[in-house]
Amino acid sequence: xxxxxxxxLFTTLSGLGxxxxxxxxxxxxxxxxxxxxxxxxxxxxxxxxxLIASTFxxxxxxxxxxxxxxxxxxxxxxxGICAISxxxxxxxxxxxxxxxxxxxxxxxxxxxxxxxxxxxxTAMIYTxxxxxxxxxxxxxPVLFLGLSLSGGALLSGRVxxxxxxxxxxxxxxxxxxxxxxxxxxxxxxxxxxxxGLGDRGEVRSFAPPHTAPNYLMREFxxxxxxxxxxxxxxxxxxxxxxxxxGLLMTPFSHVLAVLAVLSHIAGVxxxxxxxxxQAEHVVGLYYGLx
Amino acid sequence: xxxxxxxTARKLGLVIDLDTCVGCHACVIxxxxxxxENYGAPLxxxxxxxxxxxxxxxxxxxxxxxxxxxxxxxxVHFPKSCLHCENAPCxxxxxxxxxxxxxxxxxxxxxxxxxxxxGLCAWxxxxxxxxxxxxxxxxxxxxxxxxxxxxxxLPEEDREPAxxxxxxxxxxxxxxxxxxxxxxxxxxxxxxxxxxMPELGTAPVNKYLxxxxxxxxxxxxxxxxxxxxxxxxxxxxxxxxxxxxDKLPGGAS
Numbered sequence: 001x002x003x004x005x006x007x008x009l010f011t012t013l014s015g016l017g018x019x020x021x022x023x024x025x026x027x028x029x030x031x032x033x034x035x036x037x038x039x040x041x042x043x044x045x046x047x048x049x050x051l052i053a054s055t056f057x058x059x060x061x062x063x064x065x066x067x068x069x070x071x072x073x074x075x076x077x078x079x080g081i082c083a084i085s086x087x088x089x090x091x092x093x094x095x096x097x098x099x100x101x102x103x104x105x106x107x108x109x110x111x112x113x114x115x116x117x118x119x120x121x122t123a124m125i126y127t128x129x130x131x132x133x134x135x136x137x138x139x140x141p142v143l144f145l146g147l148s149l150s151g152g153a154l155l156s157g158r159v160x161x162x163x164x165x166x167x168x169x170x171x172x173x174x175x176x177x178x179x180x181x182x183x184x185x186x187x188x189x190x191x192x193x194x195x196g197l198g199d200r201g202e203v204r205s206f207a208p209p210h211t212a213p214n215y216l217m218r219e220f221x222x223x224x225x226x227x228x229x230x231x232x233x234x235x236x237x238x239x240x241x242x243x244x245x246g247l248l249m250t251p252f253s254h255v256l257a258v259l260a261v262l263s264h265i266a267g268v269x270x271x272x273x274x275x276x277x278q279a280e281h282v283v284g285l286y287y288g289l290x
Numbered sequence: 291x292x293x294x295x296x297x298t299a300r301k302l303g304l305v306i307d308l309d310t311c312v313g314c315h316a317c318v319i320x321x322x323x324x325x326x327e328n329y330g331a332p333l334x335x336x337x338x339x340x341x342x343x344x345x346x347x348x349x350x351x352x353x354x355x356x357x358x359x360x361x362x363x364x365x366v367h368f369p370k371s372c373l374h375c376e377n378a379p380c381x382x383x384x385x386x387x388x389x390x391x392x393x394x395x396x397x398x399x400x401x402x403x404x405x406x407x408x409g410l411c412a413w414x415x416x417x418x419x420x421x422x423x424x425x426x427x428x429x430x431x432x433x434x435x436x437x438x439x440x441x442x443x444l445p446e447e448d449r450e451p452a453x454x455x456x457x458x459x460x461x462x463x464x465x466x467x468x469x470x471x472x473x474x475x476x477x478x479x480x481x482x483x484x485x486x487m488p489e490l491g492t493a494p495v496n497k498y499l500x501x502x503x504x505x506x507x508x509x510x511x512x513x514x515x516x517x518x519x520x521x522x523x524x525x526x527x528x529x530x531x532x533x534x535x536d537k538l539p540g541g542a543s
Contacts, residue, residue, distance in 0.1 A: 059407015059427020066404055067385035070292045076410055077385035128383065130490050131416045188489050195368060196484040196498055201358035206365060209350035212342040216418040219409065282487065283418040286352055286370065
């Protein structure tokens with residue numbers, strides 16, 4: 001799959017923002033006043049910034065409001081509804097903490113739940129696609145939720161649990177990669193099943209429909225990313241999990257905490273880049289490409 | 291709504307005969323022509339006379355080589371367009387309701403005024419049947435020439451999809467698969483019509499007829515036995531010339 005920067009930015013930043021909103025919502029002693037302003041501003045900036053980035057790849061962003069209508073069948077529509085609800089509810093919760101110095105706990109929990117649902121629905125947009133075997137697994141939402149929760153814990157300074165959460169997210173990431181590398185072969189789709197000619201012999205692409213690449217090949221066949229995939233995986237896990245845990249083990253300082261957060265964001269972005277760049281769509285079979 | 295209809299009254303679609311298709315691409319051109327001038331946004335081209343020309347096509351013809359375990363390889367030309375699946379994954383993923391499957395005839399269409407161009411339907415389609423128009427930013431797909439098949443301004447023989455109307459080999463057939471007596475249903479039954487990527491559960495309406503087995507791969511040309519053998523050794527003047535040339539510096543060839 002073509003790794004569109006807008007979608008990588010969106011899933012990375014929004015995942016982190018909604019993860020932070022979750023931890024702010026379930027906090028029994030939430031920050032108030034300016035402290036609350038800082039936390040909620042960062043969370044909303046990340047979540048909203050990501051959502052805005054995601055509209056950059058749309059052909060007609062001015063019609064984006066229509067995407068809220070098909071929640072009965074479409075995960076993308078559900079994601080839009082969850083994202084707006086989560087932002088409104090935790091926005092109200094944050095505003096109450098900032099201006100009134102207190103807020104009802106249930107409002108925080110509701111915002112937290114909606115934030116998690118948003119990350120889950122984002123993941124389900126990819127998980128539902130049987131055409132991309134690497135994504136088509138229950139491990140995908142686990143991975144997105146794991147990274148969102150650990151990133152949110154890191155941002156909200158939950159030092160007690162963040163190392164554990166990062167470790168778990170790292171293990172899920174490894175499991176997701178291991179499964180993903182075998183997923184296309186396990187899906188059973190080949191050029192033989194794609195053309196229905198497989199039982200007659202070995203099918204190979206003899207001549208493509210056009211001499212130049214087309215939209216389908218640009219969007220679905222992206223080979224460049226796979227060359228350095230292993231190195232990029234090592235870099236992703238190091239930045240996303242290992243370096244932040246290492247930095248958290250040192251005596252606390254704001255500089256190192258910011259470094260840990262930036263390293264985590266960079267690691268998640270690399271992982272997300274691989275998420276798209278390594279994903280193979282079955283339509284590539286028709287072109288003799290993967 | 292992007293919910294799929296539980297049942298469609300008719301199931302309009304195409305039968306594509308892989309035995310007959312000669313790979314001339316006439317269906318590609320007639321499709322591009324009709325759908326550029328009629329329903330919805332025109333099918334744009336990018337750099338049509340420059341490097342790497344690109345464009346939106348609703349129908350493309352691939353060519354494949356099938357190598358059986360024994361015998362020579364066979365070339366199969368393979369036109370591919372929207373299969374108007376009964377269980378169309380492209381429809382249910384659409385967040386805006388722009389994609390829909392019609393309950394009356396099963397045609398899968400895009401309402402281009404509602405499409406936001408997110409591309410998710412193209413991701414969900416295993417067959418590469420949907421292409422984002424690079425100029426309009428909306429999703430384009432085969433309409434089964436919905437503006438021809440019901441068009442009473444056209445002569446009756448033209449009320450079929452442009453690709454079917456134009457195919458010089460008669461490799462494309464249009465009809466109602468819900469009617470077991472229709473020509474397309476009969477073709478599927480008699481020729482073993484097949485689904486593409488059945489493992490994905492999309493239940494395509496369009497069917498492909500496999501190439502018929504060839505009579506015999508091993509026979510030689512029937513006139514070969516009657517041909518004079520080609521002279522191996524030259525004689526007469528050519529023989530002298532051959533020998534003379536061999537004696538020149540540079541050795542015999």
